[in-house]
Each structure stands twice: as C-alpha cells, then as structure tokens.
Amino acid sequence: xxxxxxxxxxxxxxxxxxxxxxxxxxxxxxxxxxxxxxxxxxxxxxxxxxxxxxxxxxxxxxxxxxxxxxxxxxxxxxxxxxxxxxxxxxxxxxxxxxxxxxxxxxxxxxxxxxxxxxxxxxxxxxxxxxxxxxxxxxxxxxxxxxxxxxxxxxxxxxxxxxxxxxxxxxxxxxxxxxxxxxxxxxxxxxxxxxxxxxxxxxxxxxxxxxxxxxxxxxxxxxxxxxxxxxxxxxxxxxxxxxxxxxxxxxxxxxxxxxxxxxxxxxxxxxxxxxxxxxxxxxxxxxxxxxxxxxxxxxxxxxxxxxxxxxxxxxxxxxxxxxxxxxxxxxxxxxxxxxxxxxxxxxxxxxxxxxxxxxxxxxxxxxxxxxxxxxxxxxxxxxxxxxxxxxxxxxxxxxxxxxxxxxxxxxxxxxxxxxxxxxxxxxxxxxxxxxxxxxxxxxxxxxxxxxxxxxxxxxxxxxxxxxxxxxxxxxxxxxxxxxxxxxxxxxxxxxxxxxxxxxxxxxxxxx
Numbered sequence: 001x002x003x004x005x006x007x008x009x010x011x012x013x014x015x016x017x018x019x020x021x022x023x024x025x026x027x028x029x030x031x032x033x034x035x036x037x038x039x040x041x042x043x044x045x046x047x048x049x050x051x052x053x054x055x056x057x058x059x060x061x062x063x064x065x066x067x068x069x070x071x072x073x074x075x076x077x078x079x080x081x082x083x084x085x086x087x088x089x090x091x092x093x094x095x096x097x098x099x100x101x102x103x104x105x106x107x108x109x110x111x112x113x114x115x116x117x118x119x120x121x122x123x124x125x126x127x128x129x130x131x132x133x134x135x136x137x138x139x140x141x142x143x144x145x146x147x148x149x150x151x152x153x154x155x156x157x158x159x160x161x162x163x164x165x166x167x168x169x170x171x172x173x174x175x176x177x178x179x180x181x182x183x184x185x186x187x188x189x190x191x192x193x194x195x196x197x198x199x200x201x202x203x204x205x206x207x208x209x210x211x212x213x214x215x216x217x218x219x220x221x222x223x224x225x226x227x228x229x230x231x232x233x234x235x236x237x238x239x240x241x242x243x244x245x246x247x248x249x250x251x252x253x254x255x256x257x258x259x260x261x262x263x264x265x266x267x268x269x270x271x272x273x274x275x276x277x278x279x280x281x282x283x284x285x286x287x288x289x290x291x292x293x294x295x296x297x298x299x300x301x302x303x304x305x306x307x308x309x310x311x312x313x314x315x316x317x318x319x320x321x322x323x324x325x326x327x328x329x330x331x332x333x334x335x336x337x338x339x340x341x342x343x344x345x346x347x348x349x350x351x352x353x354x355x356x357x358x359x360x361x362x363x364x365x366x367x368x369x370x371x372x373x374x375x376x377x378x379x380x381x382x383x384x385x386x387x388x389x390x391x392x393x394x395x396x397x398x399x400x401x402x403x404x405x406x407x408x409x410x411x412x413x414x415x416x417x418x419x420x421x422x423x424x425x426x427x428x429x430x431x432x433x434x435x436x437x438x439x440x441x442x443x444x445x446x447x448x449x450x451x452x453x454x455x456x457x458x459x460x461x462x463x464x465x466x467x468x469x470x471x472x473x474x475x476x477x478x479x480x481x482x483x484x485x486x487x488x489x490x491x492x493x494x495x496x497x498x499x500x501x502x503x504x505x506x507x508x509x510x
Contacts, residue, residue, distance in 0.1 A: 010106065010293040014089055016134045017108045017291060024127060026087035026110050031072035033091070037062040039071055043279065051095035053102060065093040070273070070288065073111050074280050083115025109270075109290035113277075117285050121227060121254050121272065122234040124287045128258055128268055129235055131291055135267060136260035136299045140496040142241040143205070143231060143256040146271070147224025148215055149245050150252075152194055155217045156187045170199045173243045174391040201242045205232040208240040227254060239496075243390075250276060256289070259496045262299045264370025265388070266493070267291060313352045314501060317367055317375035319360035323486060326397045327376035328355065330509050364389060364489060373494040374502060379484045380463060384426050390490040392502070393510045398486035400465040402427055404479035407452050410459070421451030422461040431461070431481045449473045 004012055018028070034057075040049050053065040066072055069090050077084060087110045096103050110127060112120045125143065132139035149170075153163050162185055169177035178199045182192040198215060201208055209232055216222045231254060232238065244257055251271040258268030270289025277286050316331070318324035332351050346355040356372055363377040364387040378398055382391065402424065412418065421442040422428045432439045442457050449469060451457040463484065464470060464477060488509070490502055 009297050009299065013135055013291075013296050014106070014108050014293055017131055018087070018089055020127075020130060020134060021087040021108075021110055024085070026085040029073060029076075029086050029088055031066070031069055031076065031088065031090065033065065034063045035066045035072055037064045039075060040064055040067070043071060043276070048095075053093055067092050067094050069107065069109065069290065070111065070276075071280075074113075074277060074282060074286070077113055077282075079283050080114060083120065084111075084113040086111045086113065103294075106293040107290045108293065109288060111286060111288035113282075113286040114284035117253075117272070117274075117287075118227065118230050120285070120287050121231050124270065124289065125231050125235050125238065125254070125256060128256060128270065128289050129237060131289075132258045132260060132268060135291070135296060136262065138261035138497065140259045141235075141238045141256055141268075142202075142244050142259075142496070143228065143238050143254060144240065144242050144244040145224040145228045145254050146245065146251050147220050147227070147253060148198060148212070148242060151218055151220030151224060152198060152215065154220065156185075156191045156195075158185065158187070166195065167245050170195075170243050171245050172389070172391045173199070175199055176394045177391070198242045202240060205238050205240045206236060212240065212242075224253075254287070258289075258291075259493045260296075260299055261493075261497050263295050264298075264368070264491055264493050265295065267296065312501075313354055314374060314498065314505075315354045315356065315372045317356045317358055317363045317372035317377075319363055319376065319378075320357050321360070323360065323376070323378070323398045324357060327395070327486065330395060330397065331505065361385075367489050367491050370491050370493060372491065373498055374488060374490045374505070376486050377489055379482070379487050380424065380427070382487060382489070383430075383482060384424050386426070387489075388492065390492055390495055391487050392490055393488040393506050395486040395488060395509065398484070400463050400484045402461065402481040402484055403464045403477045404431075404459050404461055404481060405449075405464070405470050405475040406459040406478050408474050408476055410452075410478075412458070418459065419457040420459055420461055421448055421457035423448065424461055427481065428461040431479075449475060 004015070037052070037054055040052060052067060055063055057063050069088055069092060073086060077086070089108045091104045091106055093102055093104055110124065112124055129141055132141060162181065165181050166178060169181060175196065178196055182195060194215060194217065201211055209229060212225060212228065216225050244255060251273055252275040253272030255271035257266040260267050268289055268291045270287070272285065272287040274285040277284060318327050331353065332348065344357050348355070356366060358366055360378065361381055363375040364381055364385055366372040367375040368387040368389050376395065380402055417438045417440045419440045419442060420428050421444050423443065423445055425441055425443055428439070428441060442451060444451060448460045448462045451460055452475065453473060459478065461481060467477070470477065488506065495502055
C-alpha cells in the first residue's frame with residue numbers, strides 16, 4: 001500500500017526524513033526507551049536530573065525515561081577511527097517549564113561520530129538544510145559557534161557569574177542587558193565592544209563573516225572563525241546569529257537551529273559536542289541534530305487572523321489599559337482605539353498591525369507560542385515567567401521598580417527565615433538567593449501590602465511606581481530589586497521571517 005495520506009503530517013515527515021538519512025548512508029539505531037539513571041547522574045551538567053521520570057526495574061536498578069537520545073548513543077557506540085553515521089527515530093521525555101507537566105517529544109535525528117571534523121561539520125549542516133526543505137517551503141537555518149563565545153570570555157577572564165549573565169542576555173538579544181552587565185565588569189571599553197558586537201551580529205552568512213573576523217582575539221576564536229568559514233563556504237544559504245548560544249558544557253563548536261514558517265519555535269537543533277564525548281571517555285569528536293516533530297502539524301495552517309500577505313502584517317500582543325495605549329502610540333504615533341470599544345482584535349490597515357488586547361501577564365504567552373509576532377510587556381513579567389522570546393528593546397514607558405518593603409520600624413531577625421509575601425515568586429527567590437538569605441515565600445495574588453500589616457509576612461516584594469500605596473499603609477522601601485520598564489519582545493521563529501519589518505520598528509522607537 002503506497003498511499004500514506006491517512007498518516008499525520010508528523011508521521012509523513014518522519015518517514016521522509018528517515019528515507020533521506022538512509023539515502024545519505026546513515027544507519028538506524030534504537031537506543032531504547034529506558035536508560036540507567038546513572039547515565040544521567042554522571043552527566044548532570046548536561047541535564048537537570050531532578051526532572052527525570054525514574055523507577056525501579058525488576059532487578060532493583062534505578063532507571064529513567066530518557067530526556068535525550070545523544071547520551072544513550074554515545075554510551076553504546078565504540079570508539080573507532082572510522083566515521084560512524086547513525087540515525088534514530090525515538091521519543092524523549094521532558095518536563096515543560098511552563099505547564100509543569102511531562103511531555104513526550106517525538107524526534108528524528110542523526111549523529112556523525114568520528115572522522116574529519118571539518119568535513120563532518122559541512123555534511124551535517126548540509127543535511128540539516130535538506131531536512132528543513134522536506135518539512136516546509138519557507139525555512140531558515142541559523143548557525144553560530146560556541147568558540148567565539150568561550151574564546152571572548154576567556155580572553156577577558158570573566159567570572160562564571162558574569163559568563164552566565166551575559167549568556168542569558170545574548171540568548172534573548174537583550175542588548176541593554178548586555179550593556180548594563182558589561183558596565184559592572186572591569187574589562188575596558190574595547191573588550192566590552194567585542195561582546196556587544198557578538199550579541200548584535202546576525203544576518204546573511206556571507207555578509208556577517210567579514211564582521212565576524214573582527215572578533216578574532218585568540219587561538220580559540222580563530223579556530224571558531226575558520227570552522228564557521230568552512231561551513232558557510234559549503235552551505236551559503238544559512239544565516240549567522242551569534243545570539244544563538246547554548247550551554248557551554250554541552251556544545252563546544254558549531255551550533256545551529258532550523259525554523260519553518262508557521263511553527264512558533266525551532267523545529268531542528270544541533271551542534272558539535274566533542275566535550276561531551278570526552279566527558280564520557282570517548283576520543284572521537286561528534287556532531288548531530290534532532291528534528292522535533294510535535295508542532296509540525298501547524299505548517300501551512302492559517303489561523304483566522306492570518307492574511308494572505310501575512311509577511312507584510314505584524315500580529316502585536318498588547319496589554320489592556322494605559323500601557324497598551326501608550327505602546328500603540330509609540331508604535332504608530334497614534335492614540336489607541338476609542339475608549340468605548342470592546343474589541344479584542346483591532347486591525348490597523350495603514351500600518352499593517354493587527355493588535356490583540358490581552359491581560360498584561362499573558363502578553364509573553366501569546367508571543368512565545370506564536371499567536372503574536374511581537375508584543376509589549378513589562379520587564380517584571382519577563383523576570384518572573386522567563387519566556388523563551390527575544391527581548392529587542394527597552395521602551396520609555398511603564399517605568400517603575402520592584403522593591404522590598406517592610407513596616408516602619410521593622411527589624412529583621414537573621415536567625416530565622418524571612419517571611420516574604422509576593423506575587424513575584426521567582427523574582428523574590430532570585431533576589432534573596434543573590435544575597436544568601438533564607439526565606440519563606442507566601443504567594444499572594446493581590447493586596448500584597450496587607451500581609452505584613454496582619455502579621456502574615458515580615459516583608460513584601462512588589463512593584464512600586466509612586467510609592468503612594470506603601471505610604472498609605474505605613475510601609476517603607478528597604479531594598480531595590482530591579483528597575484522595570486516596558487519591553488518590546490518577539491517570537492523567535494517570527495523574527496527569522498519578519499526581521500526586516502521588526503528591525504524597522506525597533507529602529508523607530510529606540
């Protein structure tokens with residue numbers, strides 16, 4: 001039976017990819033759904049073992065549902081001088097950070113272990129480009145190299161904390177966050193310029209390559225440039241995006257991600273992981289990628305709000321209320337919809353904006369999941385919920401602070417946990433962890449100021465704009481936690497296909 005129309009798009013794509021890998025000489029391996037827990041415990045720097053699904057087997061061994069296929073393949077693949085081309089179709093099990101529930105992710109992928117590393121890099125990236133073409137018509141593959149990141153950091157002798165902060169900001173394209181972090185470091189203006197340039201550099205590979213040459217400061221960055229040049233010479237349709245940084249413990253060379261228009265997140269991700277091979281006692285290098293199939297059913301499906309010329313229009317998630325009105329005025333130079341309107345979707349044909357008016361706390365959700373291309377949201381929401389979006393610009397609206405406040409005359413007892421009432425649980429935890437203070441969180445949804453007045457908490461962590469509410473309830477600010485303003489954010493996949501339009505907006509409002 002040759003007709004496969006009854007299969008889902010995900011199943012059809014899996015079959016096409018498996019056929020492609022077979023034709024390119026890759027042998028299928030089946031690592032098994034369960035792995036011994038020790039495999040992941042010994043490599044805890046690569047995976048969060050606290051989120052593993054574990055159980056005892058009939059022989060009393062602690063087992064786990066695997067969150068990753070690569071570790072299993074590395075363990076079971078012998079070290080040989082010859083290149084080994086392996087492919088797989090399997091499921092991994094991971095905890096969703098947003099929904100706090102486990103998900104089974106269907107993946108099809110390849111690993112090229114051993115052989116000449118330069119040839120392997122170009123082969124795998126070319127195969128990634130081919131794989132994307134099987135999935136959708138409009139695709140993008142971004143490449144980067146971890147050697148530029150680690151090389152620059154090493155040249156400037158940055159601390160682990162500084163590296164971690166900079167990686168987070170670079171990953172989010174938060175240039176302001178990068179700049180503010182660099183100001184706290186004693187590295188000089190010239191060194192700071194290199195890191196800022198790294199964070200900003202993206203676009204057509206051939207156009208960016210000459211600019212990337214400016215980032216060569218040591219042997220590691222020179223090696224990174226040469227390896228990236230070899231990849232681009234053989235695959236000139238890829239893009240460079242140095243904001244695409246990953247865990248330095250996992251990837252140590254080229255990294256890449258693939259996007260398909262219509263899917264709100266990367267569908268393909270991979271890179272070179274020689275360091276992981278060494279950690280597991282293997283002498284060969286390796287590079288590979290995985291295609292996650294779960295969201296591919298959305299390829300080519302138009303939502304009710306999608307226009308035929310959708311690349312000319314931008315879907316914009318805005319918070320209801322004054323901040324949303326100010327954001328619309330900033331984007332277009334015009335005030336918002338008339339006050340009596342109850343519309344939640346407003347189209348601006350002149351500027352080709354389609355606004356979605358949502359709860360302030362939901363803006364980032366609409367953007368992260370691709371319902372909106374861009375959005376305007378408070379920095380407090382980003383700090384608290386940590387969505388996987390690009391943070392493109394800090395806006396001069398919605399300014400306030402997050403602060404610790406306590407009743408007048410409050411004296412802290414450092415011998416006991418500090419009771420903190422807040423709706424910003426993650427912000428509070430991060431702040432007190434940074435000063436090594438043990439706390440007890442009391443999560444509230446509103447009227448936070450009541451908690452210390454009624455003895456429910458010692459202090460509060462909350463937004464402070466004018467301070468009027470605190471003053472009326474005889475509370476004083478005792479510590480500054482973070483400066484807050486509205487931020488322009490973008491869905492990562494949308495940005496790949498609408499970057500010209502989005503960058504134009506950023507240029508007009510910053």
